[in-house]
Amino acid sequence: MSKRLFVKGNEAVAMAAVEAGCRYYFGYPITPQSDIPEYLSRELPKLDGEFIQAESEIASINMLLGASAAGVRAMTSSSGPGISLKQEGISYMSGSELPGVIVNISRSGPGLGGIDASQADYFQSVKGGGHGGYHIIVLAPSSVQEMYDLTMLAFDLADIYRMPVMVLGDSVVGQMKEALVPHKRPETELPPKDWAVRGKGDGEQRVVKSLYLGDGELEAHNWKLHAKYLVLKEEECRWEDYETADAELVVAAFGSAARIAATAVIMAREAGMKVGLLRPITLFPFPEKAFFNVTQRCKKVLDIELNTGQMVEDVRLSVVGDAEVFFYGRPPGAGSLPTPEELLEQIKKYY
Amino acid sequence: MQQVFRRPLSLKDVQTHFCPGCHHGTIHRLVAEAIDEYGVQKRTIGIASVGCSVFLYSYFNIDVVESPHGRAPAVATGVKRAKPDSIVFTYQGDGDLAAIGTSEIIHAANRGEQITVIFVNNTTYGMTGGQMAPTTLVGQKTSTSPYGRNQAKDGAPLRMAELMAQLEGVAFSARVAVNTSRNLFEAKKQIKNAFRYQVEGKGFSFIEALSACPTNWGMDPLRANERVGTEMCDYFKLGVFKNVENL
Ligand SMILES: Cc1ncc(C[n+]2csc(CCOP(=O)(O)OP(=O)(O)O)c2C)c(N)n1
Numbered sequence: 128m129s130k131r132l133f134v135k136g137n138e139a140v141a142m143a144a145v146e147a148g149c150r151y152y153f154g155y156p157i158t159p160q161s162d163i164p165e166y167l168s169r170e171l172p173k174l175d176g177e178f179i180q181a182e183s184e185i186a187s188i189n190m191l192l193g194a195s196a197a198g199v200r201a202m203t204s205s206s207g208p209g210i211s212l213k214q215e216g217i218s219y220m221s222g223s224e225l226p227g228v229i230v231n232i233s234r235s236g237p238g239l240g241g242i243d244a245s246q247a248d249y250f251q252s253v254k255g256g257g258h259g260g261y262h263i264i265v266l267a268p269s270s271v272q273e274m275y276d277l278t279m280l281a282f283d284l285a286d287i288y289r290m291p292v293m294v295l296g297d298s299v300v301g302q303m304k305e306a307l308v309p310h311k312r313p314e315t316e317l318p319p320k321d322w323a324v325r326g327k328g329d330g331e332q333r334v335v336k337s338l339y340l341g342d343g344e345l346e347a348h349n350w351k352l353h354a355k356y357l358v359l360k361e362e363e364c365r366w367e368d369y370e371t372a373d374a375e376l377v378v379a380a381f382g383s384a385a386r387i388a389a390t391a392v393i394m395a396r397e398a399g400m401k402v403g404l405l406r407p408i409t410l411f412p413f414p415e416k417a418f419f420n421v422t423q424r425c426k427k428v429l430d431i432e433l434n435t436g437q438m439v440e441d442v443r444l445s446v447v448g449d450a451e452v453f454f455y456g457r458p459p460g461a462g463s464l465p466t467p468e469e470l471l472e473q474i475k476k477y478y
Numbered sequence: 479m480q481q482v483f484r485r486p487l488s489l490k491d492v493q494t495h496f497c498p499g500c501h502h503g504t505i506h507r508l509v510a511e512a513i514d515e516y517g518v519q520k521r522t523i524g525i526a527s528v529g530c531s532v533f534l535y536s537y538f539n540i541d542v543v544e545s546p547h548g549r550a551p552a553v554a555t556g557v558k559r560a561k562p563d564s565i566v567f568t569y570q571g572d573g574d575l576a577a578i579g580t581s582e583i584i585h586a587a588n589r590g591e592q593i594t595v596i597f598v599n600n601t602t603y604g605m606t607g608g609q610m611a612p613t614t615l616v617g618q619k620t621s622t623s624p625y626g627r628n629q630a631k632d633g634a635p636l637r638m639a640e641l642m643a644q645l646e647g648v649a650f651s652a653r654v655a656v657n658t659s660r661n662l663f664e665a666k667k668q669i670k671n672a673f674r675y676q677v678e679g680k681g682f683s684f685i686e687a688l689s690a691c692p693t694n695w696g697m698d699p700l701r702a703n704e705r706v707g708t709e710m711c712d713y714f715k716l717g718v719f720k721n722v723e724n725l
């Protein structure tokens with residue numbers, strides 16, 4: 128299992144899903160994520176799994192809802208407009224406390240936009256993209272290896288917390304080929320799915336639902352969901368910290384932007400500047416404490432995104448009061464991916 | 479003494495919230511009888527939709543998954559593929575199935591999913607207060623067709639049972655009514671048939687049940703019951719439109 132492979136990020140996602148025990152996939156074609164359904168349409172039938180190319184993203188997310196309600200590991204993937212169509216289903220899954228993995232190889236927008244790397248769906252992903260006030264766990268890989276690792280983690284987190292988990296990438300991490308060392312599914316202890324429908328047999332009736340009409344019921348349900356989000360903030364924040372210990376300026380970036388930013392940070396170090404990188408891996412729960420801790424000492428943060436400024440709001444809410452937060456970003460589209468040199472200029476500007 | 483009439487095992491002993499004269503309760507009972515008939519209560523999973531039948535789980539003593547408005551056939555697909563040994567049925571109103579959910583019903587049927595669909599046609603949106611449905615009859619007044627359904631602008635009412643029969647994936651499609659004892663008897667038979675198809679693995683089965691909504695029709699229960707047999711049956715003919723066993 129430890130041999131090195133050279134694969135696309137999207138393939139790494141599909142391979143990790145299979146290794147994680149996912150045997151059910153429902154999706155609808157859209158660029159730049161189609162390698163995922165293509166891989167799974169080939170592999171799942173060999174494993175007695177089910178692959179359905181659904182009539183729409185709406186149908187796919189609801190097939191995922193049904194399969195998850197029946198207690199199996201299942202996944203869907205999409206991008207941009209397709210993820211928008213899934214939002215009602217994600218809201219129902221959140222309300223019904225259903226696990227399920229949603230891969231979003233996001234594209235640029237709004238509207239049909241384009242297929243270039245984009246981080247414009249940060250808000251949609253982390254702030255509850257559908258109605259009713261909820262959160263899902265959002266993981267942001269920045270390499271092919273992480274596409275694999277975080278997809279595998281997504282299935283465990285979904286089962287542990289009984290909620291949808293999104294793997295949020297884009298065409299850079301999805302389409303790029305890189306070395307991957309696949310590994311076995313970790314032996315995580317998972318809670319029994321004693322809520323899943325199965326046909327009641329001689330047991331009690333089980334109902335998977337999000338409707339609560341009794342006096343005080345829905346409020347209690349919402350507080351219960353909220354309590355889970357607080358546990359997530361305590362237990363599941365993940366981030367990468369690179370050379371921040373002595374940094375006088377910390378760059379904040381996630382996913383593909385963090386790859387470019389990392390190169391710029393190395394260039395800055397080579398030029399003698401004390402610059403570090405703080406890369407959130409979980410976008411929800413957002414690693415607030417990591418930003419608070421680093422800004423106890425370092426008072427300058429430069430947030431870089433492939434959009435006009437979204438995660439920067441969470442960075443501003445997390446830092447120590449007297450820290451300054453600067454922003455540099457470019458809305459996505461053909462020819463608008465910043466270069467490391469361009470980011471180095473920004474680092475110099477605020478350093 | 480022999481008990482000749484009893485509550486089906488698959489129904490709970492509770493009062494329903496349906497209005498007086500509503501046919502949802504009767505259709506619930508026929509579905510429960512069919513589940514009992516084949517002894518599959520313990521492996522049946524019901525898929526509730528959004529509409530007056532949303533409380534399916536309160537009345538049926540079976541496992542239930544609630545789905546978003548119109549999406550029950552997609553949810554049923556996910557459940558059935560994950561648990562092929564279970565008996566899965568959806569229970570949907572006409573707004574749910576024939577308006578917002580047309581895409582899901584057509585494609586689940588076309589894939590020949592091994593599920594049963596109970597489609598309750600009451601020519602209106604019951605739960606939301608009697609708006610125009612895709613099945614509202616031409617000329618029928620509703621809260622959003624105050625001048626009557628105008629075919630030139632609103633289109634003609636959809637005949638779903640006939641439409642479904644056209645699809646290769648559909649094994650059985652019938653329209654029934656429960657307004658008279660004779661129709662009720664026939665409805666019972668065809669709903670059982672629809673479940674038998676699934677139990678025997680014969681494919682996708684579809685039942686359209688004509689249903690009264692006295693509340694939103696502005697009629698007393700007797701008049702509403704009568705309307706099912708007259709206006710509704712005139713346009714929505716009762717019968718079996720596809721039965722692969724007879725092909
Ligand atoms: C996406 C969405 N749109 C609209 C609604 C509001 N809504 C609830 S039930 C319903 C229609 C119910 O009518 P029908 O399906 O005919 O069932 P009935 O109540 O008549 O049994 C509508 C439009 C909703 N819940 N979700």
Ligand code: SF4
Nearest residue numbers: 496497500530604691
């Ligand atoms: S509103 Fe109509 S469909 Fe709904 S319960 Fe009352 S009579 Fe039945």
